[in-house]
Amino acid sequence: MPFIERILSERLGKDVSPGDMVFVPVDLVYAHDGTAPLVIEVVVNELKLEKRHARNRAFFFIDHASPAPTLAAAAVHKRMREFASRFGLGLFDAGEGISHQLVIENGLAGPGDIVVGADSHTPTVGVTGALALGLGSTDVAVALSYGYTWLSVPETVKVVLRGSLKHMVMGKDVALWLLGLKDVEKFHGRVIEYAGDLRAIGLDGLATLTNMSTEMMAATSVIPPEGLREQTTGLSTSSGYVDEVSVQLGEVEPMVARPPDVFNVAPVSSVEGVEVDQVFIGSCTNGRLQDMEVAARIARGRRVKSGVRCIVAPASRRVLLESLERGYIDVLLKAGCILSPPTCGPCVGAHMGLLAEGEVAVSTTNRNFPGRMGHRKSEVYLASPATAMASALTGRITDPRVFA
Amino acid sequence: MIIRGRAIKLGDDVSTDHIISGKYKFEFIDDMSKMIPHVLEDVIPEFYKKVSKGDIIVAGRNFGKGSSREHAPRLLKMVGIGAVVAKSFGFIFYRNSVNIGLPVVKAKVVPDTAESGDVIEVDLARGIVRDVTKGVEEKVPPYPPEFLEVVSEGGIVEYIKKRGGLPWSIR
Numbered sequence: 001m002p003f004i005e006r007i008l009s010e011r012l013g014k015d016v017s018p019g020d021m022v023f024v025p026v027d028l029v030y031a032h033d034g035t036a037p038l039v040i041e042v043v044v045n046e047l048k049l050e051k052r053h054a055r056n057r058a059f060f061f062i063d064h065a066s067p068a069p070t071l072a073a074a075a076v077h078k079r080m081r082e083f084a085s086r087f088g089l090g091l092f093d094a095g096e097g098i099s100h101q102l103v104i105e106n107g108l109a110g111p112g113d114i115v116v117g118a119d120s121h122t123p124t125v126g127v128t129g130a131l132a133l134g135l136g137s138t139d140v141a142v143a144l145s146y147g148y149t150w151l152s153v154p155e156t157v158k159v160v161l162r163g164s165l166k167h168m169v170m171g172k173d174v175a176l177w178l179l180g181l182k183d184v185e186k187f188h189g190r191v192i193e194y195a196g197d198l199r200a201i202g203l204d205g206l207a208t209l210t211n212m213s214t215e216m217m218a219a220t221s222v223i224p225p226e227g228l229r230e231q232t233t234g235l236s237t238s239s240g241y242v243d244e245v246s247v248q249l250g251e252v253e254p255m256v257a258r259p260p261d262v263f264n265v266a267p268v269s270s271v272e273g274v275e276v277d278q279v280f281i282g283s284c285t286n287g288r289l290q291d292m293e294v295a296a297r298i299a300r301g302r303r304v305k306s307g308v309r310c311i312v313a314p315a316s317r318r319v320l321l322e323s324l325e326r327g328y329i330d331v332l333l334k335a336g337c338i339l340s341p342p343t344c345g346p347c348v349g350a351h352m353g354l355l356a357e358g359e360v361a362v363s364t365t366n367r368n369f370p371g372r373m374g375h376r377k378s379e380v381y382l383a384s385p386a387t388a389m390a391s392a393l394t395g396r397i398t399d400p401r402v403f404a
Numbered sequence: 405m406i407i408r409g410r411a412i413k414l415g416d417d418v419s420t421d422h423i424i425s426g427k428y429k430f431e432f433i434d435d436m437s438k439m440i441p442h443v444l445e446d447v448i449p450e451f452y453k454k455v456s457k458g459d460i461i462v463a464g465r466n467f468g469k470g471s472s473r474e475h476a477p478r479l480l481k482m483v484g485i486g487a488v489v490a491k492s493f494g495f496i497f498y499r500n501s502v503n504i505g506l507p508v509v510k511a512k513v514v515p516d517t518a519e520s521g522d523v524i525e526v527d528l529a530r531g532i533v534r535d536v537t538k539g540v541e542e543k544v545p546p547y548p549p550e551f552l553e554v555v556s557e558g559g560i561v562e563y564i565k566k567r568g569g570l571p572w573s574i575r
Contacts (some may be wrong), residue, residue: 021548023572034429038474046561072434120472120496136474136500138560146570150550188466189495217469219495261417348426367470369421370446 001240002156003224004191007112007131018155018242026143027113028057028130032099034064034348035118037076038137040083043145052087054147057108059090061099064344068094069351089144097316097342100124100284104207105318111225116143121284121366123220124211127203132210132220154219155242157187160196163250168400170294171205172286172364172384174247175212176255180265184216186243192221193241198228200249204290211285212366215262254387254399256362259379260370268387268399277359279310279392280373281385282340283347286364287315289322291385296328298389298403304336305395311353313340337392349373355380362391405528405556407507409460409486411535413520414447416464420497422447423468423476436475436482443479457484460526462518464490468497477501477508487526489533491515502551505559509533513542528552 001009008016011024031039043049052058060080068074077094084091092102099117102108103125109115111129115122122134135149143149159178178184192213198206206223213221238244256271258264281287281295292314304310312332314320320342323329333339338353345352347365355361355374361381363373368380383391386400393403424439425446432438444451461467461480467490468476477500480488487507501508509526511533518524522537531546547555554571557563563571 021550023570034426035472035474037434042561047564072431075434118472120470134472134496136472136477136496136503138474138503139499142503142560142564142570148570148572150572152548185465188492217466217494350426367421369419369470371425371427372421376446 002191003193003222004131004156005153005240007114008153010112011114016153018153020153021150022153023148023150024114026056026116026147026149028103028109028115029140029143030059030061030099030103031118031140032061032063033066033073033076033080035137035140036060036080039118039141039144040079042138042141047141047145049145052145054143054145056147058144059092059108060084061092061102062094063098064348065350066094066343066345067341095317095341097319098284098287098344100211101287101315101319104128105316116140116149120214121211123213123218124207124284126210126220126222127207129223129225131222134214154189154191156191156193156240157243157245158193158195158238158241159245159247161194161198161200161247161249162196163248164197164200165249165252167404168386169252169254170384170386171201171208173252173255174201174249175209176257176265176382177247177252179212179215179257179262180255184263187213187216187218189217189219190242192216192218194221194223195227197249198223202290204288207288208285215366254384254401256387256397257368257382259368259381262368262382268383268397271381271397272399274381274397275360276308276362276391276395276397278353278355278361279308279388280346280353280361280363280365281388282311282313282315283344283365284315285366286385287313287319289319291364292319292323292328295385295389296331298386298400299335299337299393300331302335302393304392308392308395309353310337310392311340311346312337313346314342316342346373362388362397364388405552407460407487407526409458409524410456411462411518411520411522411524412455412459413518414461414463417466417469418447418463419470420468420473420476420494421470424473424479426471426473429473429475436478439475439479440483443483452483455484458486459484460486460524461488462515462524463488464515465492467493469494472496474500474504477504477506481506489514489524489526502554503560505555505557505562507555509544511542511544514540528555
């Protein structure tokens with residue numbers, strides 16, 4: 001039985017099947033400064049509640065427009081702090097980091113937990129073995145107030161990873177490779193369960209994979225914890241899965257998603273030479289320690305091309321501190337990178353490095369829709385931290401293996 | 405619950421960024437009604453002026469894909485959209501729409517046959533989508549009773565306020 005169906009069946013004390021409408025308790029619920037205003041509006045002004053009726057873990061994260069770049073954002077942050085204090089929520093304030101990363105780092109979710117976040121990239125938390133759903137503000141307000149949510153049990157597609165990655169190829173390239181599948185529609189509305197040689201990608205890379213299940217249009221994705229404990233044979237039961245995809249990791253090349261859509265996937269080699277104005281390394285997709293390590297390894301002793309802004313934003317205070325202790329930050333700053341506090345800012349065009357009309361960025365983030373990172377007529381190429389750093393050094397989209 | 409309205413035809417892959425760009429979420433963070441002039445502005449300029457109350461959006465694949473922002477279905481409802489019929493929906497957009505009482509229906513045939521201006525009819529309980537103008541009718545999965553109750557009350561918040569509890573029994 002697929003892992004998510006096992007979680008739900010155990011929680012409900014009865015076997016569930018895809019398509020069943022279930023109502024489940026929520027263990028962890030959270031929102032950030034992009035979505036919390038509407039959550040607060042629903043709880044305070046629409047439901048008119050004085051207190052939470054739920055006893056689950058609940059947190060607010062100030063991570064999107066953070067530290068506040070505008071008076072409006074400052075007012076939202078203030079309101080969030082007041083609400084968190086009044087309703088008994090935990091609060092991660094400006095500078096602590098991006099919600100999904102903090103949930104993972106602080107062990108706020110674990111295997112079998114049911115997690116509801118007011119952010120579409122909440123499935124990142126599936127790397128912990130939790131059922132993690134990214135939902136809207138009303139869903140989150142209800143889970144926060146009453147402790148429950150509804151779900152039509154999704155089908156599960158198993159994605160089996162085989163072998164090992166080539167040098168300078170990262171989890172991000174695997175995510176982009178999956179987005180480039182001709183039949184990528186098979187993930188639509190389903191759960192992606194990863195199996196096989198998971199340790200070949202590393203936990204940080206696996207979190208990139210769970211993160212980008214959102215772009216694959218999946219309901220969520222999950223790494224069953226037993227998959228990390230031992231190498232699975234692949235002969236284990238496949239019953240209950242609606243489909244299976246096999247990925248030969250050794251065949252994956254450095255990839256990009258060309259503007260203006262995440263499905264415009266191509267190998268880096270096909271867009272090499274495109275001139276770049278800005279590079280961003282960070283976000284809930286690629287702001288983890290492994291990402292900083294790879295960026296620093298490529299940047300060591302080199303300089304960012306004159307005329308290119310290369311912004312680096314570790315995903316959390318812990319990633320920043322660890323990168324500092326290991327010397328990555330020193331390398332990146334000496335190479336000419338701009339160090340940003342942990343924030344989502346540039347990824348959503350909220351603040352810290354917006355793109356002007358006609359500018360081109362290589363970004364380690366997860367979306368490249370028109371206007372995503374600034375002007376409607378700016379362009380974003382999604383890529384791995386290795387490709388992003390290599391491109392910052394040359395000023396053109398560059399295969400990172402030239403720096404190997 | 406039967407909904408009838410004039411079709412506004414849209415294509416594939418209309419994301420929540422298209423419905424309302426993320427930048428307005430921060431610019432007008434305190435007053436959602438200020439975002440109304442920007443709804444679908446890059447798809448149909450001045451969309452909000454062209455909508456009549458009760459119009460039904462008929463779209464292709466992946467309607468509402470992308471960000472979880474609930475502003476997207478709320479703003480569509482605010483400008484007067486009565487329902488959305490599409491080949492498929494973003495997972496979160498679909499949930500959000502049910503939660504706020506905007507009927508959303510998956511259909512296979514009508515999204516291909518309908519043109520803007522056609523009269524569209526949706527029977528949520530029986531699971532029927534009709535293009536009255538073209539004389540095309542198709543069966544779709546009917547709404548589960550829980551959805552029907554929530555949508556007919558105008559959303560989950562209205563449901564809780566009117567009936568004093570969650571729209572489902574928990575055991």
